[in-house]
Amino acid sequence: MSKCLYFKPRVDGCIVNCRNCKRWSGTRCKDEKQLIELYEDTEEFKIYDRMMRENKGVRGPL
Incomplete structure (x- = not known):
């Protein structure tokens, strides 16, 4: 994250x-x-949040 705006x-x-x-x-x-x-x-959070919500887990060989 960038510099704090409230510093x-x-x-x-x-x-x-x-x-x-x-x-x-x-x-x-x-x-x-x-x-x-x-x-x-921020765009960074939106990308991370989307990745976590769409996570389907690891699938082994069928």
């Missing part, structure tokens, strides 16, 4: 990750639901 740095110039974000509570992101919804709208 707000604690200190200017820090690395973009959850621990350096003001929204990080120490165990989870306060905007986690919005991030999941944003990811579910």
Whole structure:
């Protein structure tokens, strides 16, 4: 996934990750639901979701 759209740095110039974000509570992101919804709208998720839903399982020789 690409860079977080909700990232707000604690200190200017820090690395973009959850621990350096003001929204990080120490165990989870306060905007986690919005991030999941944003990811579910991506083409990558749609391809993966379609693959998982259409999975028929492995069939051995008949």
